[in-house]
Amino acid sequence: MPEGTTFKYQQLGIAATEYSAATKAIERLIEKGVIKRITTGVFYKPKKSVFGELRPRETEIIKPYLYEQGKRIAYITGTALYNNMGLTTQVPKIVKIASRSKRIYIDSGSIKAKPVKSYVDVTEENYPLLEILDVLKDFTKIPDMDKKSGIRFLQDKLNSLSEKETNTLVKYALKYPPRVRAFLGAILNEISGQENSNLKQSLNPLTTYSLNLNENILTTAPNWNIK
Template sequence: MKVTKKIELKVNRMKEGTTFKYQQLGVNQDEYIAAAKAVERLVKKGVIKRTSTGVFYKPKQSVFGELKPKEEELLKPYLFRDGKRIAYITGSTLYNRMGLTTQVPKTIKVASKVKRVVTKIAKTQVKPVKSYVEVSNGNYYLLEILDALKDFKTISDMDKKSAIGLLTNKISNLVEDDLLKLVRYALKYPPRATALLGAILEASSKNQVEVLKNSLNPLTSYNMGIKEDILPTAPKWNIN
């Protein structure tokens, strides 16, 4: 089968809104030049769109016209390697999605332990952040929570009382196995994140509190702008 036909069939089978790189087209290394020309023709026809260098997506159509994929989908080729997750979106983009802030960032931060993601999505710059633990599909949503705890003081345009409520709800709804992993990962994060997690767990009458408490210096205090009426256990964890 000719390369052009092979790529057209592959693209036709893709769901609308799917992003992909050349590697997902199933072409051999010696077919890349022909593949690049075939892809370029599809771009000119409007069958696919280019989102950044070497990354494309199949547009999704609606009654209101063409819908552009969300950041998570546009960045998907960078978040996975050989089908396995190695990175996740963090920073203000994540906190906006979590409902912690209404701020829309000018840059998107991508955290990974094994890869530096530097690219541009339309006019939005994508910058790399080092993850504290190796990222996988089975833990990235826990690292998102820990990132929010770590950055709690610096999240812009945030109502602290509502934020504590949202984070408490997320943590309280975790299954026991995920809660154990969350605590284990917290020990690799800065102490302020560990302390805030401990305070939330104690306020929710959860286990694993002592593990977190024993990892902290009892003489260290954490200025996070959290008053006792927002989180009653905060003083016990030297959080103010």
């Protein structure tokens, strides 16, 4: 196991009936300093440096909580995600973890996390798409973000998707609030020059969406009742 990585019993590749023996083995390894405990049931192999042992990065400490039985069920969202994407320099004191199947709390030293509800079930394949939808959802709330840069970021992300991924993104967007669907529709409209009929038909034509965007920032905003 690489240094600096975190793990739970589930990552050890052993049967549940062997957990009792594994617990004793892990306790011996902790006594020898080979591994360290972060919290109950979560451990890591410390990385050595000239300055001594290094604690795992925040994302590595959180990583085991995002999986259950080896399958991803959650992902990091909110300001921590947007900071990692380069959309904000702000670093949150409390990380948000989105999951549909589980409410995940973490309180381990300086690492604190609280749950938010995901709009769809989270998998290893779809969470990057859900991250894009979260940027759209929280666009006006991302601290210190330049809106033009934010739009360019979203355009680049959407341009990099395959046709299949774009169709899946639209399918997920239909489960998000109307302003997210309108915002996604406007950006896809600007990229392709065409309106996505599934997104358009899901919206009330009399509703306007206040995102503080003008045509200089997003030329297709008026087509989707975005102001």
